[in-house]
């Protein structure tokens with residue numbers, strides 16, 4: 001088996017973590033049991049570019065139980081859990097091409113290896129691609145267009161990736177069908193909001209051990225991730241300031257009880273700044289210069305472009321790396337220090353363990369069932385961005401509730417009739 005990981009000897013710790021995550025992933029476990037019996041993904045090759053965490057390992061096991069050959073690479077150079085990759089190789093015979101902290105060249109080499117389904121020499125095409133940030137899709141469209149003949153469909157896990165796919169669709173550049181898994185309610189309502197919300201807080205805490213109570217935390221972007229983080233920071237007693245560019249989202253933040261102001265005004269106030277926008281250069285040169293001495297800066301959006309790190313480097317007379325684990329101190333020429341967490345990469349994965357398994361259960365159940373759906377509907381899909389079918393979402397929500405021991409009401413016949421009629425008035 002062809003693979004590239006840090007150290008196979010880390011496998012036992014990885015296995016413990018995979019099994020720990022599995023305990024919180026009853027929906028994925030249920031799907032895996034059925035997949036093992038029915039083998040709906042038999043003889044299919046799946047290339048997946050995801051954050052390689054213990055939760056992702058449980059998705060990979062599930063796809064593999066369904067009969068697929070799964071090839072994994074990382075969707076961010078700092079999000080790989082090296083013990084998990086070791087266990088995937090040793091215990092589950094799943095080839096992984098990912099090592100935490102690799103340089104850009106190696107990172108892309110790993111993407112190519114997973115996309116070629118581990119083949120050395122001749123290139124093997126996948127039938128399904130799964131992305132978190134569109135790296136596989138981009139590589140297929142730019143360098144490996146011949147693979148399109150074999151690919152049935154792709155799935156996209158995150159907001160930033162879906163934005164790119166929609167841009168490709170708009171420009172008629174998309175070459176194969178894609179499913180916007182991120183846009184499924186059973187994904188973004190929980191994963192982006194509660195998952196990113198809690199784990200972003202966790203990443204900042206693990207890196208700095210600051211007390212949130214009384215701090216002024218500036219949250220840039222009040223989307224699903226920003227809402228989640230703002231809610232949790234407030235819960236710990238922080239004074240939360242929101243910056244936004246979308247008037248509706250800004251209004252929502254005001255009515256949710258947060259201070260809303262332009263970035264420039266927040267600079268003199270903020271103790272901690274965290275970007276969650278999916279946009280570029282949200283914190284840049286003119287902002288660093290006005291921040292308080294000792295300001296902490298982090299990003300939880302997909303790419304490390306939300307904070308202009310090259311500008312921060314240029315403003316600095318000295319950079320002290322790793323003054324704590326995952327904390328770099330930039331000493332500016334104006335004498336102030338700014339602390340950057342996790343090199344400006346997703347702070348929840350670079351400085352903590354990413355989303356809790358409970359929410360990844362729903363995200364990855366969606367991935368697994370959508371892969372099955374795509375295979376069952378081969379031939380009827382076009383190169384477009386598709387939503388996840390509602391039946392899949394309903395099934396996951398029902399099962400998740402059941403596994404939590406929560407029952408809900410059902411519509412009576414009279415209510416069903418009332419809701420579907422247009423004749424009844426006051």
Ligand SMILES: NC(=O)c1ccc[n+]([C@@H]2O[C@H](COP(=O)([O-])OP(=O)(O)OC[C@H]3O[C@@H](n4cnc5c(N)ncnc54)[C@H](O)[C@@H]3O)[C@@H](O)[C@H]2O)c1
Pocket residue numbers: 158159160161188191192196220221222223224225226243244245246249276277278279282300301302303346347348355
């Ligand atoms: N850290 C994680 O594990 C994780 C998980 C899910 C999504 N993400 C990523 O987080 C980012 C945000 O995702 P989302 O689902 O919240 O997206 P979203 O579209 O719901 O929200 C983004 C918000 O940022 C705002 N924004 C854009 N530019 C801005 C600027 N210059 N200043 C202030 N606000 C600005 C937008 O108006 C929008 O309200 C994406 O890159 C997504 O891929 C990260």
